[in-house]
Structure formats: C-alpha cells, structure tokens
Amino acid sequence: MVSHTKGCAGEESWELILNEHGDDREYYELFASLGCVTADNISGILQDIGEEFTEMKAFFIGYNEEKPGRGNFFDALEL
Numbered sequence: 001m002v003s004h005t006k007g008c009a010g011e012e013s014w015e016l017i018l019n020e021h022g023d024d025r026e027y028y029e030l031f032a033s034l035g036c037v038t039a040d041n042i043s044g045i046l047q048d049i050g051e052e053f054t055e056m057k058a059f060f061i062g063y064n065e066e067k068p069g070r071g072n073f074f075d076a077l078e079l
Helices: 013-020 025-033 042-049 054-066 073-079
Strands: none
Touching: 013 025, 013 042, 025 054, 042 054
16 A cells, blocks of 8 residues: 555555545545655645545644654645
8 A cells, every 4th residue: 555655656545545535534544554644745645635625634734743753734835
C-alpha cells in the first residue's frame, strides 16, 4: 500500500481511498496508520481532497499537526 500512495509512480492506494472511500473514516485512518501519509505527500493529498470530503480533509490536517517533526498545516501548503 505504501508503495502506491500519493507521490509514488503509481498512486492506486491513494486513488482508491479518495474515489471509493472518501466518506469512510475507517479507510483513511488505516491509510494514515500504515504510513501512507508523509511530510512529502501531505500537501498533494490535501489538494486532491479539495472541498469534496471535508471530514477526510480535517482528519489529515489534524494527523499532520500531531505527528512530531511534521510542521504545521500552513507549512504543508508551501510549494
């Protein structure tokens, strides 16, 4: 799953979570707990979510905030 997350050559895991399970908190919690959300891909993840799945976006913003060394939400948006 980790080798197919956002930012990898194949983003199938991320695309499946976003497109098929965007409203299912259990899926994106598992996605994060498996290490599929990194400092390198959080910005892209948040951009992909857009305004479609607000609960998912809030979860990933909070997840990013509570991980040590991750910086804050606004740091993740810098390009």
